[in-house]
Amino acid sequence: MSDILSITGLTKQYSSPRGKNKILHNLHLTVKSNEFICILGPSGCGKSTLLRCIAGFEDYSGEIICNSKVVKKPSVERVMVFQDYNQLFPWKTVEQNIQYPMKIQGIKDENDLRCRCEDMLKKVGLYEYRKFYPHELSGGMKQRVAIARAIALIPQIVLMDEPFAALDAITRNRLQGELYNISRTENMTVMFVTHNIQEAITLGTRILIMNSNGEIVVDEENNLPHPVRPSTKGYGELWDRYSKILQGVDE
Amino acid sequence: MNKENYTKLKSRYTSLGVQFIFVVICCISWQLYATSRNIMGFPALDVIVAHLIDSFTSTRQPILLYMAHSFILIVEGLAIGALTAVVLSGLSVVNNIIGSIYRLLISIFDLLPGVALLPILMITVGANDLSILILVIHSVLWPMSRNIMDGFRMIPPTYIEAGKNYGLSIYGLLAGVYIPASFANVLSGLKIGWARAWRGLISAEMIFGAAQSAGIGVYINNARTIWLDYPSVYGAIFLIIIVGVIVEYGFFHVIESRTVKRWGMIR
Amino acid sequence: MKKIISLVAIFVLGMFLLQGCGTNGQDGNAPKKITIAYQGGIGYAPVHVMESQKLIEKNYNGNVEVNYVKLDSGAAINEGIIGGTIDIGCMGLAPAISGVSKGIPYKAIANLCSQSNGLMSNDASISSLKQIKPEDKIALVSTGSIQHILLGMAAEKTLGDAHALDNNIQRMSHAEGMAALEAGVVKLHLTSAPFIYQERAQAKYIELPEVKEAWPQGNTFLVAMAATTLENDKELFEAVQKAFAQSVDYINSNPDDTISIEEQYLKLDKEVIKSYLKEPDCKFFTDIRGLRLMAEFMKRAGFVEKDVSKEQFCYGGVSCE
Numbered sequence: 109m110s111d112i113l114s115i116t117g118l119t120k121q122y123s124s125p126r127g128k129n130k131i132l133h134n135l136h137l138t139v140k141s142n143e144f145i146c147i148l149g150p151s152g153c154g155k156s157t158l159l160r161c162i163a164g165f166e167d168y169s170g171e172i173i174c175n176s177k178v179v180k181k182p183s184v185e186r187v188m189v190f191q192d193y194n195q196l197f198p199w200k201t202v203e204q205n206i207q208y209p210m211k212i213q214g215i216k217d218e219n220d221l222r223c224r225c226e227d228m229l230k231k232v233g234l235y236e237y238r239k240f241y242p243h244e245l246s247g248g249m250k251q252r253v254a255i256a257r258a259i260a261l262i263p264q265i266v267l268m269d270e271p272f273a274a275l276d277a278i279t280r281n282r283l284q285g286e287l288y289n290i291s292r293t294e295n296m297t298v299m300f301v302t303h304n305i306q307e308a309i310t311l312g313t314r315i316l317i318m319n320s321n322g323e324i325v326v327d328e329e330n331n332l333p334h335p336v337r338p339s340t341k342g343y344g345e346l347w348d349r350y351s352k353i354l355q356g357v358d359e
Numbered sequence: 360m361n362k363e364n365y366t367k368l369k370s371r372y373t374s375l376g377v378q379f380i381f382v383v384i385c386c387i388s389w390q391l392y393a394t395s396r397n398i399m400g401f402p403a404l405d406v407i408v409a410h411l412i413d414s415f416t417s418t419r420q421p422i423l424l425y426m427a428h429s430f431i432l433i434v435e436g437l438a439i440g441a442l443t444a445v446v447l448s449g450l451s452v453v454n455n456i457i458g459s460i461y462r463l464l465i466s467i468f469d470l471l472p473g474v475a476l477l478p479i480l481m482i483t484v485g486a487n488d489l490s491i492l493i494l495v496i497h498s499v500l501w502p503m504s505r506n507i508m509d510g511f512r513m514i515p516p517t518y519i520e521a522g523k524n525y526g527l528s529i530y531g532l533l534a535g536v537y538i539p540a541s542f543a544n545v546l547s548g549l550k551i552g553w554a555r556a557w558r559g560l561i562s563a564e565m566i567f568g569a570a571q572s573a574g575i576g577v578y579i580n581n582a583r584t585i586w587l588d589y590p591s592v593y594g595a596i597f598l599i600i601i602v603g604v605i606v607e608y609g610f611f612h613v614i615e616s617r618t619v620k621r622w623g624m625i626r
Numbered sequence: 627m628k629k630i631i632s633l634v635a636i637f638v639l640g641m642f643l644l645q646g647c648g649t650n651g652q653d654g655n656a657p658k659k660i661t662i663a664y665q666g667g668i669g670y671a672p673v674h675v676m677e678s679q680k681l682i683e684k685n686y687n688g689n690v691e692v693n694y695v696k697l698d699s700g701a702a703i704n705e706g707i708i709g710g711t712i713d714i715g716c717m718g719l720a721p722a723i724s725g726v727s728k729g730i731p732y733k734a735i736a737n738l739c740s741q742s743n744g745l746m747s748n749d750a751s752i753s754s755l756k757q758i759k760p761e762d763k764i765a766l767v768s769t770g771s772i773q774h775i776l777l778g779m780a781a782e783k784t785l786g787d788a789h790a791l792d793n794n795i796q797r798m799s800h801a802e803g804m805a806a807l808e809a810g811v812v813k814l815h816l817t818s819a820p821f822i823y824q825e826r827a828q829a830k831y832i833e834l835p836e837v838k839e840a841w842p843q844g845n846t847f848l849v850a851m852a853a854t855t856l857e858n859d860k861e862l863f864e865a866v867q868k869a870f871a872q873s874v875d876y877i878n879s880n881p882d883d884t885i886s887i888e889e890q891y892l893k894l895d896k897e898v899i900k901s902y903l904k905e906p907d908c909k910f911f912t913d914i915r916g917l918r919l920m921a922e923f924m925k926r927a928g929f930v931e932k933d934v935s936k937e938q939f940c941y942g943g944v945s946c947e
Contacts, residue, residue: 165520182523192517198622199539208535209525243623261525399730400708478802485811486763486796567797580797584701584721584770585929587728589708 112264112297113139113162118170120157120322131157132322135170139265144291144298146312146330148305148350150357154322155301159267162299163188175264184213187258191270193250196242196257202229203238206257213261228256231290248279255287259294266291268300272307284310285335305350309343310336317350319357326353402590411594420591422578426598429564429574432488433556436495440556441549443496444503449533452511462508469501473559477566486567491560491574498559499552506548510541543619550611557603575599657689658862663703664696664716667800667892668820668902669739669848671884672873672910673716674891679876681869686862698799699768700725707732707853714852714866718772719914720929722849723921726939727930734940735852735863736870737914740844741819742907743776745837748830749813755784755791755836763796763812765803770929772847773816779923780836788927807831818847820894820902843907845916857941867943874910913945 120132131154139145149155161168164182172179174186182188189195196205206225215221229235232252242250251271258266272280288311291298302308308315309330317326332342386404393403402410414422451458473494480490514537522536538545564576575595582591619625660682664673676682677694695712697703700721706712708730716738725732745764752758766773774795778788785791796812800821807815807825815825816837825831850870856863877884881903888899902908917939925933940946 163520163524165523182520182526184524184526186524188520188524190517190521192515194515195517195521197518197521197536197539198624199542199618212525212527212531212535241622398708399728400705481798481802481806482809482811486798486806581769583705584699584768585724585774587701587704587724587730587770 110141111138112141113137113172113174115162115173116171118158118161118168118172120154120161120166120168130322132161132168135322135324137316137324137327139297139299141297142295144288144296144300144311144313145316146300146302146308146314147316147318148302148308148326148354149318150320150354151303153318153320153357155318156269157322158318159188159269159299159301162186162265163267184209184261185264187261187263187266189251189254189258189266189268189271191273193242193247193274195254196250198242200241201238202234202240202242202245202253205242205253206260209257209261224260228260229253231259232256232286246279248275248283251275252283252286255290259290259296265297265299268298270302273302273304280307287311288334305347305354306338308350309346315350317353317357325357326350400589402593407590407593407597410588410590411597414591414594420578420581420586422575422591422595422598425573425575425578425595426602429560429576430602432491432574433495433553433560436492436556436560437499437549437553439492440496440499440552441503444500444507444548444552445538445545448504448507448511449530449537451508452533452537453529461504465501465505465508468497469505471497473497473555474562474566477563481567491563494559494563495556498555499549502551502555503545503548506544506551507541510544510548511537513544514540542622543624546611546615546619553606553611557599561599657691658859659691659693660713660856660862660866661693661695661706661711662714662716663706663712664694665698665700665703666696667741667818668888668899668908669741669818670716670891671877671888672736672738672870673850674887675873675876675884676869678887678890679873681872682865685865685868685872687865688861690862690865700771701768704730707851710853710855712853713856714850716848716850719846719849719916719920720772720775720924721770722851723917723924723934723939724770724930725851726934727921727924727932731854732851733854733857733938734849734914734944734946735856735867736850736874736912736944737846738848738850738870738874738910739846740907740909740911740915741847742822742905743773743816743818743837743841743847744822744826745777745780745814745816745834746807746822746825746831747814747834748807748810748832750832752813752834753832754834755780758791758794758814760793762794762814764791764794764814764816765796765798765806765812766816767800767803768797769795773818775920775924775929776837776840777816778927778929779840779920782923782927783840784836788923788929819905819908820892820898823902823905842916842919844909845919846914849914852941863941867941871912874912877910913947914940915947917946 115135115137118132118135119130121128121130135158147155147158157166160166162172162174162179163186164179179186197208200208203225206228207221210221210224225238226235229238232255234249234252234256237245237249242253245253254271272283275283284307290296300311309332312330315326315328315330316324319325332340332346336343390404393401411422414420447461451461476494476497480493484490484493518536518540519532522532527535560574561576564574565580575598579592579595582588582595662673664670673694682692683690697706700717703712703715703717704721704725707715714735715732722734747753752762764777766777768774777791781790782788798806800817803812803815803817804821804825806812817825826833852863852866856866885896885899885903889896892899917936921934924930936946
């Protein structure tokens with residue numbers, strides 16, 4: 109597997125009235141194609157900031173190289189799915205929301221646009237809702253459309269910042285399963301930030317844990333067989349271990 | 360058709376009914392009072408309506424021509440003002456220097472009533488349609504710009520980041536995200552601009568309206584000073600109200616229900 | 627049920643408010659109140675004298691409170707009389723004729739003055755009405771004003787159509803019109819004393835003779851119109867009429883005191899006021915001169931629908947021709 113993304117010496121600090129506040133400190137990371145990386149960590153550890161740096165929303169020092177190019181600004185190669193439901197444009201229908209970024213990318217052929225859009229909507233199970241406006245959808249539906257919109261662009265890497273955090277547990281479980289399956293059939297590379305251990309174990313092929321100084325303290329493959337359920341052998345021990353590490357790094 | 364829709368529809372018709380009954384009561388009170396006291400300056404409704412209908416066909420005072428003259432000026436001014444407001448507010452997003460100067464201009468000019476500028480316009484531009492047009496543009500430009508800029512500030516950052524993520528340039532972001540995301544503000548700015556433009560135009564026409572630029576304000580003034588025809592004054596005021604109501608319900612409400620209401624951005 | 631109650635409440639409140647306006651109850655002990663409205667200019671000197679010398683109060687045997695208000699057009703005064711907030715309004719002869727013709731409940735109680743009027747041009751190529759092109763603007767104080775009617779009279783005589791220049795009219799106050807003539811925003815300005823004196827003094831302006839000639843020197847310029855309700859109060863009516871006569875006498879017999887009074891009202895230099903009062907057209911008298919001339923013209927030219935006779939225009943005892 110080839111490297112999609114390599115990060116060397118990434119440092120990010122915010123200036124606040126009380127002085128400079130380092131969020132990320134000399135961080136190194138390499139992401140291979142088709143990996144599903146889940147990043148766990150306490151609040152404020154910089155896991156979202158890491159994602160935003162990769163997406164190109166933030167200035168940083170160090171080096172981020174994606175697909176042999178230095179990351180300087182946002183690009184469709186690295187598509188972000190936000191936690192906020194308000195990432196779909198409310199003035200566009202579900203269908204238009206998915207097609208609009210493709211149109212920006214220069215895909216003009218109506219047939220092509222429609223086929224890809226329908227394909228994606230069928231994958232997330234919202235084909236019947238293609239003419240709806242976002243405000244007519246539930247939170248879970250909106251996040252599914254957001255995921256469909258991101259995947260339709262065939263990005264090098266999909267960045268997901270706690271997209272399911274605001275959903276109820278049942279919806280979240282269902283969406284986790286859907287996302288994992290789509291990511292495997294589409295050969296997606298995903299970086300998924302969460303503070304939910306269950307979510308990380310269920311989704312990740314590789315799991316990172318960051319401490320509150322913005323350092324990676326755990327970086328390991330997740331070898332539990334899919335689909336991962338709480339009853340899966342080894343789940344309990346993994347959960348306990350991560351939970352203890354997280355409690356430790358939060359102090 | 361579910362229950363929620365039914366309730367909505369029902370409350371809408373109830374509200375229409377209440378408004379209708381209110382208007383009828385006002386008309387009846389007016390008519391009773393006017394006929395019982397017979398004051399020259401307070402004509403009865405049937406007299407006003409008869410005068411108004413007469414003035415539709417009159418050659419001496421064809422009220423619709425006067426109204427059309429004002430209306431065309433307003434629409435021209437509204438179009439120019441709204442377009443300028445959108446473009447300049449957009450440029451303020453693109454360029455910080457333009458932005459800070461433009462915000463200063465808005466805070467200076469938004470509080471200046473157009474009528475206060477009349478003496479200056481009269482001396483520099485002359486008392487003509489151009490002066491009135493400038494006045495209308497002035498009435499639209501500043502409140503609308505203020506509304507749009509406020510709207511820009513309230514856009515959820517996620518929309519903008521998503522737009523950037525999909526490769527939109529700054530101008531693409533303006534057209535594709537900023538304007539539609541603040542469209543409710545664009546519309547309310549347009550509404551305020553429209554109301555201020557009407558007031559500004561009619562005041563200007565009543566103050567210095569030249570006979571050649573015969574707008575509805577000139578009509579009112581002629582009715583008042585030459586013809587001493589108070590029913591026509593009331594008639595012209597009614598016509599202004601009718602045009603206002605038609606624009607409100609036939610234009611603004613239609614646009615609203617096809618855009619921001621459908622998008623769930625306002626109730 | 628709630629809705630019905632609130633609708634009834636609105637109805638009752640509405641009727642109550644409508645009944646409320648316009649009723650102006652007076653009980654016996656309170657002073658009688660009358661309001662006199664006038665406009666700006668030296669032609670209103672009799673009103674200034676009346677106010678400063680308290681002539682109405684002196685002539686009325688009883689308790690009266692006289693309120694003086696300055697308005698900016700005859701139309702505004704007409705509206706005040708119709709609405710019952712003004713009892714006596716001083717205005718140009720033309721709006722008064724229009725008002726009587728239209729049935730505004732007032733009649734002339736006294737004449738105030740004659741004044742000079744004229745049409746000035748700032749363009750050397752315009753020295754007659756015949757040379758005015760459609761795009762040349764004529765500033766004057768208001769449509770329906772005496773200046774407008776004088777323009778119509780001149781246009782009828784010179785051009786054969788009283789309304790030939792109506793589309794050239796640009797409404798501006800006298801002072802604004804003078805500034806606009808100076809700035810070149812308008813080509814012509816039709817104005818009255820004292821502005822006309824200032825413009826005539828400037829060599830760069832040309833006077834078009836037709837307007838000056840249209841209204842014979844010494845004819846009425848301003849009149850005082852009293853609401854018909856005042857006639858019901860004979861004593862007060864006579865006091866007002868006497869006050870107007872006395873103030874005109876005062877002006878004619880005490881020019882120096884008049885200048886001092888006018889200095890306060892007009893905020894002008896004494897010498898300037900003195901020169902205005904010496905102008906041959908500036909005369910103060912109580913009889914109305916030229917009513918029929920103007921009323922006939924206004925009827926003929928369509929400014930009014932009904933002719934106005936002396937009896938319709940004046941109270942008995944006011945001499946009029």
